[in-house]
Amino acid sequence: MSSGKGTLYGIGVGPGDPELLTVKAVRLLQAADVIAAPNSGGESRTALNIVKEYIEDKPVLLCPTPMTRDRETLNRAWEDNAQQICALLGQGKQIAFVTLGDPTVYSTYFYLHRRVLARGYRAEIVPGVPSFCAVAAKLGVPLCEGDERLLVVPASHGDLADSLDADANKVLMKAGRQLGTLKETLRQRGELEDASLVVNCGLPGEQVWPSFAQAEGDAGYFSLVLLRQGEQTEHRKAGETE
Amino acid sequence: MSSGKGTLYGIGVGPGDPELLTVKAVRLLQAADVIAAPNSGGESRTALNIVKEYIEDKPVLLCPTPMTRDRETLNRAWEDNAQQICALLGQGKQIAFVTLGDPTVYSTYFYLHRRVLARGYRAEIVPGVPSFCAVAAKLGVPLCEGDERLLVVPASHGDLADSLDADANKVLMKAGRQLGTLKETLRQRGELEDASLVVNCGLPGEQVWPSFAQAEGDAGYFSLVLLRQGEQTEHRKAGETE
Numbered sequence: 001m002s003s004g005k006g007t008l009y010g011i012g013v014g015p016g017d018p019e020l021l022t023v024k025a026v027r028l029l030q031a032a033d034v035i036a037a038p039n040s041g042g043e044s045r046t047a048l049n050i051v052k053e054y055i056e057d058k059p060v061l062l063c064p065t066p067m068t069r070d071r072e073t074l075n076r077a078w079e080d081n082a083q084q085i086c087a088l089l090g091q092g093k094q095i096a097f098v099t100l101g102d103p104t105v106y107s108t109y110f111y112l113h114r115r116v117l118a119r120g121y122r123a124e125i126v127p128g129v130p131s132f133c134a135v136a137a138k139l140g141v142p143l144c145e146g147d148e149r150l151l152v153v154p155a156s157h158g159d160l161a162d163s164l165d166a167d168a169n170k171v172l173m174k175a176g177r178q179l180g181t182l183k184e185t186l187r188q189r190g191e192l193e194d195a196s197l198v199v200n201c202g203l204p205g206e207q208v209w210p211s212f213a214q215a216e217g218d219a220g221y222f223s224l225v226l227l228r229q230g231e232q233t234e235h236r237k238a239g240e241t242e
Numbered sequence: 243m244s245s246g247k248g249t250l251y252g253i254g255v256g257p258g259d260p261e262l263l264t265v266k267a268v269r270l271l272q273a274a275d276v277i278a279a280p281n282s283g284g285e286s287r288t289a290l291n292i293v294k295e296y297i298e299d300k301p302v303l304l305c306p307t308p309m310t311r312d313r314e315t316l317n318r319a320w321e322d323n324a325q326q327i328c329a330l331l332g333q334g335k336q337i338a339f340v341t342l343g344d345p346t347v348y349s350t351y352f353y354l355h356r357r358v359l360a361r362g363y364r365a366e367i368v369p370g371v372p373s374f375c376a377v378a379a380k381l382g383v384p385l386c387e388g389d390e391r392l393l394v395v396p397a398s399h400g401d402l403a404d405s406l407d408a409d410a411n412k413v414l415m416k417a418g419r420q421l422g423t424l425k426e427t428l429r430q431r432g433e434l435e436d437a438s439l440v441v442n443c444g445l446p447g448e449q450v451w452p453s454f455a456q457a458e459g460d461a462g463y464f465s466l467v468l469l470r471q472g473e474q475t476e477h478r479k480a481g482e483t484e
Contacts, residue, residue, distance in 0.1 A: 012375070014264070022371065023268060024261035102371070104378035104385040105392075113382070125379035127371045129264065129344070133254070136346035137367035140355070143346040150347075150394040151410065157389045166408065168393065 006033070006089040008116050010109040012102040012128020013050045016202025020129050021051070028126060029054045032096035034088055038108050040065040046203065046222075047098040061085075063097075065108050074111070082115035089121045102130040106154055106173065132171045135198040135224045138208055144169050148229065160185060164227075172225040179223060183212060186227070195227045248275070248331040250358050252351040254344040254370020255292045258444025262371050263293070270368060271296045274338035276330055280350050282307040288445065288464075289340040303327070305339075307350050316353070324357035331363045344372040348396055348415065374413045377440040377466045380450055386411050390471065402427060406469075414467040421465060425454060428469070437469045 009028050014020035021029075029035065035055050037048045039062035048060065063081040066073050088095055103109045103125050116123045132152065136143045144150040149168035155175050157163065163170060164185070175182055179197075186192040195212035199205070200222050209215040212225060251270050256262035263271075271277065277297050279290045281304035290302065305323040308315050330337055345351045345367050358365045374394065378385045386392040391410035397420050399405065405412060406427070417424055421439075428434040437454035441447070442464050451457040454467060 012371075015369075017266070019266035019269070020264050020369065022256070022262050022264055024259070026265060027261070102375040102379075102385075104375055104383070106386060106388075107384070110384050110387060117382075125382060127257075127262065127375040127379040129369045129371055130375060133344040133346055133369040133372060137344075137369040140359075140367060141346070142349070142352050143344075144348060144394060144396070145352060146348075147396055147398040147400070149396070149399055149405065151408075152386060152392040152394070154386070154389055154391070157391055162409070163391065166393075167404070 005121060006091070006093040006095060007122040007124060008036075008085060008089060008095045008097060008112070009124050009126055010097050010099060010103040010107075010113055011126045012107075012130075013047055013098050013100060014129040014202075015101055015131040015134040016046075016050060016200070016206075017134075018050050018053055020134065020202065021054070022126070022128065025126055025128065026054050028094075029096050029098075031094060032058065033093040034059050034061055034095045036061045036063055036085065036095055036097040038063055038065040038097075038099065040067055040108070047100050050100075051098055061088075061095075063112070065111075078111040078115060082112055082119065085112065085116060086119050086121055089116070099128075100131070102128045105130045105152075131201055131222070131224060132173070132226070135171075135201050135226060138198055138201055139196050139210055139226065141196070141226070141228060143171070143226070164189060164191070167229070169229055170225075170227040172227070174223065175225050176223040179215075179225075182225060183215075186212070191227065194229070195225055197223065197225050199223045247363060248333070248335040248337060249364040249366060250278075250327060250331060250337045250339060250354070251366050251368055252339050252341060252345040252349075252355055253368045254349075254372075255289055255340050255342060256371040256444075257343055257373040257376040258288075258292060258442070258448075259376075260292050260295055262376065262444065263296070264368070264370060267368055267370065268296050270336075271338050271340075273336060274300065275335040276301050276303055276337045278303040278305055278327060278337055278339040280305055280307040280339075280341065282309055282350070289342050292342075293340055303330075303337075305354070307353075320353040320357060324354055324361065327354065327358060328361050328363055331358070341370075342373070344370045347372045347394075373443055373464070373466060374415070374468070377413075377443050377468060380440055380443060381438050381452055381468065383438070383468070383470060385413065385468070406431060406433070409471075411471055412467075412469040414469070416465065417467050418465040421457075421467075424467060425457075428454070433469060436471070437467055439465065439467050441465045
């Protein structure tokens with residue numbers, strides 16, 4: 001590995017608020033020669049918008065990330081992206097790839113990370129604040145405390161009943177299109193009163209619903225439902241403190 | 243609520259590296275009149291050490307956090323802490339309470355947050371990078387991707403077998419004292435080869451063991467085991483990229 005080669009940084013930019021980037025993320029964005037970003041339905045401009053005050057007029061490389069489950073289409077797109085990135089790394093460029101939240105939590109960044117490493121280049125992951133932490137902070141409740149467990153579930157996971165049966169607090173990610181079904185299921189299980197909804201946390205159009213039952217209107221891709229088992233005991237705890 | 247009153251900020255300072263504080267955390271620490279920190283076995287000086295370059299010689303208030311499950315002792319300690327904090331807030335002081343990782347993930351901060359709100363003062367949570375995100379970044383692997391679920395389990399949760407049976411990637415937090423038992427259990431289940439261990443991520447004495455099986459020596463309180471179901475398919479995926 002030649003020391004003249006550049007490094008790819010996979011940078012978690014947090015959930016939306018530009019102030020929730022880490023000091024390290026800001027330093028690396030400001031030092032980068034090229035900013036790379038996923039170019040897909042939901043995420044592309046969102047991640048770039050969050051960092052725009054830190055990158056000024058640096059060149060931006062948009063990486064097509066087809067929203068498909070077809071492995072061949074996906075592979076071809078990421079092979080092309082990796083080839084472009086590695087060509088720049090070979091010229092000694094430092095590249096910052098921006099991704100919403102944290103790069104290790106449901107990010108497309110790993111499609112790139114693995115391929116860049118396999119080609120013999122350097123790639124480093126810079127952690128960020130995941131959306132579920134920002135959502136819990138916004139709601140003013142813990143994700144997990146004491147001996148509680150926490151289960152994080154993507155909307156794409158097929159077995160909702162199994163997830164809801166788990167003895168754990170739950171975070172249901174990117175619940176947007178499934179919100180109607182989810183609300184009805186929680187109502188039937190008698191758990192709707194324990195659920196909260198946050199849409200577009202820290203982004204334009206943010207909605208915070210401490211009670212999911214009262215949520216109205218449409219919700220987009222960046223919707224997150226938090227379901228806490230501890231909720232029932234919350235009033236008891238509050239009572240004790242007085 | 244008088245506008246002359248101060249605000250308590252519960253600030254997640256991330257897993258250890260001072261560069262992993264958010265821009266917001268740094269701003270609030272620098273603006274605070276008083277820095278508060280939990281004063282218990284593991285955490286007290288750790289959180290303060292992480293932020294020391296940002297707080298210079300500001301006054302520090304150490305909040306006793308007894309490591310006990312006795313509710314009465316705990317309640318008494320946190321009532322005293324809340325009383326001290328609220329007295330300062332009443333004088334219009336801005337207080338930054340520092341806590342490792344993220345305040346909504348197994349933090350003692352909520353003992354204070356609830357009590358301060360109940361007394362009619364302002365309290366705000368500032369999210370941070372949780373240790374498990376930093377650990378996954380250090381190992382260079384995703385916590386969860388595609389339709390994988392993620393289960394976060396504290397060492398204090400009693401039913402290890404139930405946690406390991408879950409159809410999810412797993413993060414086992416603060417596994418320090420249980421490491422021997424955990425390793426033997428994973429070996430018996432034939433899952434030891436899929437597990438990684440990181441001790442003191444970003445802190446002095448950091449150890450990174452991509453293979454938990456090969457880990458040697460003692461591990462302290464801040465030990466985290468990552469168990470990924472996707473590990474078996476990793477080589478296949480890497481193969482596809484060539």
